[in-house]
Amino acid sequence: MSDLIWLIPLLPLIGFVINGLGQQVLSKSLVGFIGSATVFISFVLSCTVFATIYEARSMGQARVITQHIFEWIKLGNLDISLSFLVDPLSAIMLLIVTGIGFLIHIYSIGYMHSDAGFAKFFAYLNLFIFFMLLLVLGSNYLVMFIGWEGVGLCSYLLIGFWYKNSAYAAAAKKAFVMNRIGDLGFLLAVFFILGTFGSLEFSTVFQSAKNFPVGDVTIITITLLLFVAATGKSAQIPLFTWLPDAMAGPTPVSALIHAATMVTAGIYMIARSNILFVLSPLTMQIIAIIGVCTALLAAAVALTQNDIKKVLAYSTVSQLGYMFLGLGVGAFTGAFFHVLTHAFFKALLFLGAGSVIHGMSNEQDMRKMGGLKKALPVTFATMLIGTIAISGIPPFSGFFSKDEILAHAFAAHPLFWVLGFIGALMTAFYMFRLIYLTFFGEFRGTDEQKHHVHESPKSMTFPLIVLAILSVLGGILNLPEVLGGNAWLANFLSPVFADGASLQHVHTVEHSTEYMLMAVSVVGVLIMAFVAYNRYVKQAHIPQDDQVVRTGFAKLSYHKFYVDELYDQLIVKPINWLSVFFARVVDGLGIDGLVNGIGKSSWAAGKGIRLLQSGNVGFYLLLMVVGVIAIFIYGLLSF
């Protein structure tokens, strides 16, 4: 079955073509069927491919399947082909992308059922799956880059899906531009890699990278550029502000692209290139610092947001920060484990939020919700599971992945752990705040909403239930030894990270320390959940109106630390000013002046010189004689 790898990305592409071309013709049920079925078949194929890898791994072999599709660029020594690579890392990513992608397709059938652009939406979703699979499957940096660009494009198309709303279109544009900055980093890194190693093929690059010394300047440059790319796609400081705005897109998009798959592409790419990063300790340091800063900043902003999707968006940014912290301290497995569990529970939370929004007739403000527990029982139960998972309360999945990262962070530097722990406390607080504001207390919406509010259809609750089960059980995948597990995921992925691991000093902590760290974080998280309960349920505290002037930290947090405003002042305004300057002064006066000046001066010259042509033959002859005399004098003088 493993020779059918090429079908995995091809099927969603076919779905895209059919739905895209037939959007006026096909019925909604057919569109939904085609869109979901293609992804489902891909999922089944991915499962078989995964099974092959799994079989080999359980026998202790490092099985890697490569499939050569066609020769793409062949120039001299340069030889780039479109080829696919399946190893343990991409096998798991395949399952995430197609599996969660399939669930979200199913969900979208219910969520988008009354939207005019139903077929267009499914076409875009399928195109996204295609590009994401290309990104994951590519066996060289160029194929990865195509996928990388493609998912960015689809993200743009889907954020601006309701493009008639100009704010949404602006959000799409913002995401596109910010991603483009990161993509420039990727492109430069690709050129550097090609120049340094003479190939873009992962196997060749990683093999020859081993011969480089640790801290080599070229490697540092390449990894820094790759990290710039990752900050763009995975919404890290300083390129994170697009992700919260990206919530303008339909909720399934937020779940699929902006929580589960595309935004983790940066982590996937760094994990894939782990050998390069291990060779550059400086980059690793930067990644860890940026990661923990992003985790803290985004969590701090999420504390006071009132839009249910914005809270989740900042939460995503924050969780991605954790993943980068993991990568930065060399816990590649831990970071990837968090990618996996985060994909489950964040997709779940977003879909749950979508279900709430659907039930509330497109209300996104948590201040106008409340008391939805009874009206939306399935959504409530699943979202509560997601919240417990993301907060890191055992035995749900988020606990294991987050604590693995935090344990490694502690080993690298205790300060990382402290900051990560503070972030975890905030995570617990804002997530429970979301739950309490939405599902507890009195209903605060309009009467109309109150009558209308209803549980979502089966097509929407089914994915919620599946994802909730995964969120509960996901942690088992990498149960650490300290808790009696066998770290299955770490063993499964070990061939991918073997080269990197062999080169880096592995930080480990004593089991007793690990127990203590876990205990501290669990207790802290439970306290935060209780604090949130006290504030939002017992005291029935409702966040204030937008007009109320906030003070101190609440003001900073509510206004997102003014990062957007800062960028506006630092980047947008100077660029606008510079553009105006170039348009008015350089172009208007300089270039226009030059071009018009040439025309005007030759016109003026003609006007002046034509007066010399009097028609007076005697005058001409005089000039001729004067000229001849002048030439003679010149001839005499030059001898």
Add this chain to the structure above:
Amino acid sequence: METAIQQLQGVPINHYLIFCSVIFAIGVIGVLIRRNVIIMMMSIELMLNAVNLLLAAFSVQHGDASGQVFVFFIMALAAAEVAVGLAIIIMVYRNTKSVDIESLHKLRW
């Protein structure tokens, strides 16, 4: 013949140069200050003749015949030029009833 050449060679070349310069200058001035086209053409002939004479003089001086060959070319050229020039002058005269060079002003832009 022999004596004629010797006599001619007896005249210093400077005399020829000065004489020809004077004739040439007269021609130039004639072209510049006269209004009558016929006289202007005659002045041109004067300049040509000054040059021809100089060519012949140098030719004798150096004992080289090519200078005199040039003289014949110039004479042929002058004849052709005069033929064309006269034709033009006749056309101008038909139109303007005058051979005054000022009447050619109309040809300007």
